[in-house]
Amino acid sequence: MKKGPAGLLLLLFLESLFFALVLVFLVVEEIIPILAVILGTVVLSFVLVKYERLNAFLQDLFSHYRKTAVAWGLIFVLALPFILHDSPYLIHLLFLSGLFAVLAIGLDFQVGSTHLVNFATAADYGVGAYTAALLAVNFGWSFWIILPLSGLAAALFGFLLGLPTMKTKTYYLSLVTIAVGLIIYLLLNNLSWTGGSDGIAGIPYPTIGGFSLGNSVRLFGMELPFQANFYYLVLGILFLEFVVARRLYQSKIGLAWNAIRDDEIAAACQGIDVTGSKIMAFYTNAFFDGLAGAIYAFNVGFIAPENFAFMLSVIVVTMVIIGGMGNVTGVIFGAVIMTLIPEKFQVVQSYRLWLFALIIIIMLLARPKGLFPQKTRQYA
């Protein structure tokens, strides 16, 4: 195994190659190069799986220089709006990917760690978004106050939803979450104070100091479109959630979730309050969904029930299944590729759902643990 400067340079080179590939994928519009990139990635992953030694070598390299690799990756992620400053649409796409990543990490608490089937993500998300919208439009409060309130509102909703339903078996729970999602959708569509099917419009852009996030921003001598502001905002929330998720997994809470996943009865016999743990998975998930909902509401300025339909929940479930159950980085990856790839195939836009569902089934049959399965816990 190479140590010393040679290894470090190799790592940086490989990472930069990967970033270049990502940029090409983002920027190019013709279908052929896009397909080439996707095909190349698939081939590459097969190669990695087949050649154990190559795989092991890369893993070693990465974990040896972990801090540098992560730092370099962070620099790339932060620099993206600068690189793409001419393409506000692409930055907006990245913003959406980040939003979905927030939803997916939260859902992983339930689906990935605890194997609870939850199809109500859209409901939590919607509660967060509508709370934000109603507070903004009716009271004019600042975004920064509304944000945590939306999270709390969604968390309360998640808690109330979890409370009576956590005693039920998995298959009943799936039905309940689907039903609740549909009820929320129906209520949003029919209640007058939620604006009915027209939704709520006129949500202003957030401001910091005097600066509105709706304006383009000048950073390091470069003019970035306003979408970059939201991109950085969602990155901040994502970062927070990432830290919280990692901590949850490496704690008695995460251990309890996994225990419940593997054997509920044995888990109870270790002293785990199974119902309480499940409810906690619900409201921690819901909290972040609510934050995402608020950010979404303030980004698009107007929300309607159709943004919070059952399909959204299914899409987020796909992201978790593809990315890797119980693996936070994997789930982020799943969210990003599942947001970006369909956007690239504009010609197949109407096939999007169909493809999603097909991918779910293929993934479940071929690689049920996801692209990046959960890693075994390490104790120093």
Add this chain to the structure above:
Amino acid sequence: MDDRPILQTRNLSIYFGGLAAVNGVNLDVPYGKTVGLIGPNGSGKTTFFNLISGIYKPSDGEIRFKNENLTGCKSHQITRKGMARTFQNNRLFWQLSILDNVILGMYTKQQAGLIDVVFRYKRVRRELAECASRAMEILRYFSPELSEQPERLAADLSQGDRRRVEICRALASDPALLLLDEPSAGMSPEETDKLMEDIGKVKERFRDISIILIEHDMTVIESIADHVFVFNYGKKIAEGPYADISRNEEVLEAYLGKEADDA
């Protein structure tokens, strides 16, 4: 040391459909002793364990643990009071490592909650590290080979190793009462000897522990049980030292033709 029994049941019963799987059982488990629970298949032994560990809710009767009425309590509440158990068909957390399994045995001793995880993570990390080292200690004491590869997944273990990890997990919570459900099932004579040794180690390290042991292998019962209860058709039909009950008419009749190995 206590004179009072660690566990008492009075008229404990459970009905499935119209059938009484456990029928009016009165039992006193003396403090600090190892008691055997024997009886033909289907006599209600495991159901009895499920009742006292809170997995089933009794249809009738009372359960007192450490002189506290725990009838109808849920498993996690009972475990927190100091009871731990193993299962007839090994219920480990298959997708978790050996070490994680044993650490989970200590769940009741861990304090860190959601607030700590989010805001005071150092505390969580420290607590977890302590649990990890305690878990390693238990593993080393009972199974040095297992302690060398603590990150192996439980699903990858051999049957004997699985048993051992399950016992380690049960002991991790430092229980007052340990329930062992057929620990020697499927074991060869050599493995059974090792098992008896292990149980001896348990009693040595955990001096005041009380153990209830469901067993079909009478050599195990004979050598380690201080007292034996015999079940048949959900009822307790006899109790006493092994020497006595192995000569008891009713006990022999219950087993006659059902077990090939007796005494």
Add this chain to the structure above:
Amino acid sequence: MAHFAEIVFIALMLSSTYILIAVGFTLFFGAIDIVQFAHGDVAMLGAFVAIILYGLAEATGMTRVLPMVVWVAGVIFFTLIITGALGVLFERVVVKPFRKAPLLMVLVATVALGIIIRESVRLFYPEGSNPQVFPKLFPQASFQVGSLYFRAEHLMIFGISLLLIVGMMVFINKTKIGLAIRAISQNIEAASLMGINPDVTIMITFFAGSLLAGIAGVLTGTYFNVVKFDIGLMGGIKGFSAAVVGGLGNFNGAILGGLTLGVVETFASAYIPGGTAYKDVYAFIIVIFFLVFKPSGLLGERVYDKV
């Protein structure tokens, strides 16, 4: 406001649909402890299959040459067979591979299957996203009882549905194959030791359940005159709810649950102001109530975990 008797009839028709779908859910759950979330979409496929078969019959002139009884019976018969076969196909592809896997897998996989079915119809059937006119399979007469009007076609399809439900009951309870199905619900290993082929029995179960779903599709098409690609989503959820309310795994429970849901929904939307917009909400509130307070359902047995 419609006449009370008419409302009762509507409730009966709706209940029949729910019962037909609920029976499938309950049979599948009873046999192999799974929930096939795309079962409602199988019913939708039944309706579309009927439309296609009718189109074929018309195009080949059979509707003019043969007596109505014959070609209608033919269309319905083959709809049932094809829908049943589709149900088995789905089981082979999306349920069987997950038999030993955690329940999460088959739940998510069948939800995905439902999406594929719906989207396939929407994308690949001509004008798939629009409502499709359902053919008139029955005489269009209507007759009067007192001051009430009833349509012959509603009564006929209701009668056929009833017949099939009763037939299924007899099948399950009185035939050898039905016995095999009940045996594998109890204990699949013991059943196979007794010489029952569990795999074949499972396929038969799925055929039977999907067949009933097929008639549910025809019932829906006949009653509403149009069908759309997405009717299976709600239908399936309601059917599953009905099975749960009655007691999942319990055949009589499916009937009782279907009745309960149909009656509640019809009467609530008829008599509670706010009406039909919220009709789905009423049904779901009932379901959630049961799941929370009595998950074993009205008639279900309390299942103990095997420890």
